[in-house]
Every structure is written in structure tokens, then in C-alpha cells.
Amino acid sequence: MxxxxxxxxxxxxxxxxxxxxxxxxxxxxxxxxxxxxxxxxxxxxxxxxxxxxxxxxxxxSVMTREQAETFLGAAGHIHALTCNTPKQREENCKERIKSCAPDALLQVIKTVMERREERARQGKKLTLLDMHFMEQAEDILYEELAISLSISRGEVEEKIKAYAS
The missing domain is CATH 2.40.10 (Thrombin, subunit H)
Structure with missing residues (x-):
């Protein structure tokens, strides 16, 4: 309880x-x-x-400060999802968002970021579904890390970019 x-x-x-x-x-x-x-x-x-x-x-419970710092330290070792079809990517993203596990949420974020870069090279924008997945995953993960680390969401985004690349 x-x-x-x-x-x-x-x-x-x-x-x-x-x-x-x-x-x-x-x-x-x-x-x-x-x-x-x-x-x-x-x-x-x-x-x-x-x-x-x-x-x-x-x-x-949200992560403790120590758990959040450990998570950020390991963020570079968490990889984007490997999906062969758009349907497989959709199902994998839905499943990971539903789990609400920090590493699964980061996988979704990295997957959509890679997809954004890929589509930009083709002169295309990100699909609405991909944007939706990204927003959901970011909202849950960034809110949790902001509370755990007592920092703003913007600072969390910067830390994720620094650690996850």
C-alpha cells in the first residue's frame, strides 16, 4: 500500500x-x-x-534519486527497437508504453528518434502515430525522472540527450 x-x-x-x-x-x-x-x-x-x-x-513508486542516476548512466546501453514492419513497430511501442518500465519507455523514445532522422533524410515528416508514441513515452519517463532528480522536465530532456547518445 x-x-x-x-x-x-x-x-x-x-x-x-x-x-x-x-x-x-x-x-x-x-x-x-x-x-x-x-x-x-x-x-x-x-x-x-x-x-x-x-x-x-x-x-x-517512482524511481529514487539513486535509481534515476543509475538509469541515466545505463541509458547509452539501451537500444532502439528493431522492427521489420510498421505494424510490428506499432505493437512493440504500444506494449512498451503499457509496461511503463523506464528502459522500455526509453526504447520507444530512441526508436522514434531514429525514425524521425530516417524520415527527414527522405524529406518526410514523422507520422502522427510515431509522434503520439514519442509524446506518451516522454511524458511518463521525463515526469518520473524530473521528480526523482528534483529537476525540471527541460533539464531531464538535456540529461537524456547527453546520456542516451
């Missing part, structure tokens, strides 16, 4: 702060079921509720 004030990565929805727990008084929802009350870091003007006992929910 997570404590109030803890930052968590909540599925593909990004980083959230646990504000506490509550029981929801809504029709059709068991009155004895406890829910986390969370606030999205990116959009702090609302509340998100997630079951405390949810086994299917992908929720984990």
Missing part, C-alpha cells in the same frame, strides 16, 4: 501523487472497497481514483 505524499507511475497515465485513501459512495461500487485518491502531476486540477487492492492496475 502506498502512503500519502508518495509519487507513483499510474499505468500509461503518468506520474501521480497519492493524496490519501477513501471509500466511494457511488451506486454500483462496493462500499467496503478502498480507493487511492491521486492527483496527476501534469494536470493537478482534478482527482483520480484507483482501487487499493487492484491487481490489474499497473502502479509503481
Amino acid at each position: 502506498f502512503q500519502s505524499g508518495t509519487y507513483v507511475v499510474y499505468g500509461c497515465k503518468g506520474v501521480h501523487k497519492i493524496l490519501g485513501t477513501t471509500r466511494l459512495n457511488l451506486e454500483g461500487i462496493p462500499k467496503d472497497k478502498e480507493y487511492y485518491v491521486m492527483q496527476a502531476v501534469k494536470k493537478p486540477d482534478g482527482a483520480v481514483y484507483a482501487p487499493v487492492e487492484a491487481s490489474k492496475t499497473n502502479m509503481r
Whole structure:
């Protein structure tokens, strides 16, 4: 169980702060079921509720500072995905974003960056789907690293560029 004030990565929805727990008084929802009350870091003007006992929910604590520094140090060894077809790339990116694992998110970012360079050489722009994958992966990973390292998202982007190349 997570404590109030803890930052968590909540599925593909990004980083959230646990504000506490509550029981929801809504029709059709068991009155004895406890829910986390969370606030999205990116959009702090609302509340998100997630079951405390949810086994299917992908929720984990954000990295510690030490874990984040270790991750950045290893970022250069994390490679882009090797995909033979656009469909395979799409499925691989979806799967990795859904996992919310930092190394998997960085793989997506590197894959789309390589694809951007490849398409630029052909005089083409990045596809909307690739841009969507990049934004999702960056939002989750960069928010987590910003909180773990107590720095801005812009500083995280610079660190990723420096370490990942």
C-alpha cells in the first residue's frame, strides 16, 4: 500500500501523487472497497481514483534519486527497437508504453528518434502515430525522472540527450 505524499507511475497515465485513501459512495461500487485518491502531476486540477487492492492496475513508486542516476548512466546501453514492419513497430511501442518500465519507455523514445532522422533524410515528416508514441513515452519517463532528480522536465530532456547518445 502506498502512503500519502508518495509519487507513483499510474499505468500509461503518468506520474501521480497519492493524496490519501477513501471509500466511494457511488451506486454500483462496493462500499467496503478502498480507493487511492491521486492527483496527476501534469494536470493537478482534478482527482483520480484507483482501487487499493487492484491487481490489474499497473502502479509503481517512482524511481529514487539513486535509481534515476543509475538509469541515466545505463541509458547509452539501451537500444532502439528493431522492427521489420510498421505494424510490428506499432505493437512493440504500444506494449512498451503499457509496461511503463523506464528502459522500455526509453526504447520507444530512441526508436522514434531514429525514425524521425530516417524520415527527414527522405524529406518526410514523422507520422502522427510515431509522434503520439514519442509524446506518451516522454511524458511518463521525463515526469518520473524530473521528480526523482528534483529537476525540471527541460533539464531531464538535456540529461537524456547527453546520456542516451
